[in-house]
Amino acid sequence: MKKIIALMMLVFIGASTAMYAQQSSSETRRAERKAQRDAEKAREKREEAQAYANAVQAINNRKFVLEADRITFKRGRSAFVTSNTNFVLLNGEKASVQVAFNGPYAGPNGIGGITVDGRVGEVKTTTDKKGNVSCSFSVVGVGISAQVSIRLTHDTNNASVTINPNFNSNRLSLDGKVIPLSESSVYKGRSF
Numbered sequence: 001m002k003k004i005i006a007l008m009m010l011v012f013i014g015a016s017t018a019m020y021a022q023q024s025s026s027e028t029r030r031a032e033r034k035a036q037r038d039a040e041k042a043r044e045k046r047e048e049a050q051a052y053a054n055a056v057q058a059i060n061n062r063k064f065v066l067e068a069d070r071i072t073f074k075r076g077r078s079a080f081v082t083s084n085t086n087f088v089l090l091n092g093e094k095a096s097v098q099v100a101f102n103g104p105y106a107g108p109n110g111i112g113g114i115t116v117d118g119r120v121g122e123v124k125t126t127t128d129k130k131g132n133v134s135c136s137f138s139v140v141g142v143g144i145s146a147q148v149s150i151r152l153t154h155d156t157n158n159a160s161v162t163i164n165p166n167f168n169s170n171r172l173s174l175d176g177k178v179i180p181l182s183e184s185s186v187y188k189g190r191s192f
Contacts, residue, residue, distance in 0.1 A: 051157040055178035059125060059135050059152065065089045065184040066150060066161050068174035071099060083176055085111055087186045088148060088161050095120045095139045095148070097163060098188060099172070109189030116144035117191045130154050138166075143191070152178055 058064035067083035085100040100113030109115040118141025125135045131154030138147050145166040152159040157179065163172045 045155075048156045051177075052152075052155050054180055054183075055152055055157040055159070056133055058178065058180035059133060059150075061180075062090055062092055062120075062123060063181040064178050065181055065186055066159055066174065066176050066178050067184065067186060068161070068176035070175040072173040072175070074169065074171050084186050085113070085189070086174065087176075087184075088150070088163070088174065089181070089184075089186065089188075090120065090123075090137070091181055093120050094118070095137070096188065096191065097139065097144060097146070097148070098186075098191075099174075100189065107189075109191065111187070111189040113189070114143070115189045115191040117141050118144045150178070 055064065066088045068081060068086040068088070069083045070078055070080050071086065072078040079101070081099070081101065085098065087096075087098055089096040089098075094117065096115065096117045098109065098113065098115040100107065100109065100111045100115075102112060105112060107113045116139075118139040121138035121140065123135065123137040125133065127133050133152040133154075134150065135152070136147065136149040139145070147164045147166065148161060149164075150159055150161045157177045158175075159178045160173060160175045163174070165171075
């Protein structure tokens with residue numbers, strides 16, 4: 001009887017030791033996965049902060065492109081578009097606004113939309129208490145006369161731009177990312 005009790009105690013101790021070891025290794029794996037997730041989040045946060053700093057510097061230098069991936073029309077209808085053909089570009093005293101839809105028609109610019117170039121009026125840039133940057137300017141050219149307002153969200157290079165034409169109420173909003181002009185890869189169609 002004593003042998004059976006001793007044998008049962010050894011089995012119980014061995015099983016509990018194995019369970020503890022298994023539990024310990026799963027806790028270790030969980031801790032490692034959590035550490036990896038935390039490191040990934042920290043890396044993404046650093047990259048977003050760097051992208052924000054680059055965007056602010058580009059806005060201050062007046063050499064940036066807002067590459068849009070979504071357009072919102074006057075009545076709230078929106079469409080997702082490609083960012084390399086839909087943009088607002090500011091290069092010193094010149095600006096370009098291009099929208100191009102992925103449709104079967106070439107449009108005036110040859111890529112399914114319209115491209116307008118113009119001279120830039122006074123550029124006003126402000127930063128609020130939260131770090132959101134607002135930049136507004138007027139663009140006047142042969143094919144455009146509009147007020148352009150850009151709002152860059154703090155700690156990221158995500159931004160939205162509202163284009164208000166001076167001669168009609170066909171307001172247009174674009175959402176995308178502000179990128180320094182030197183890093184942009186936009187394709188510009190024929191302009192007028």
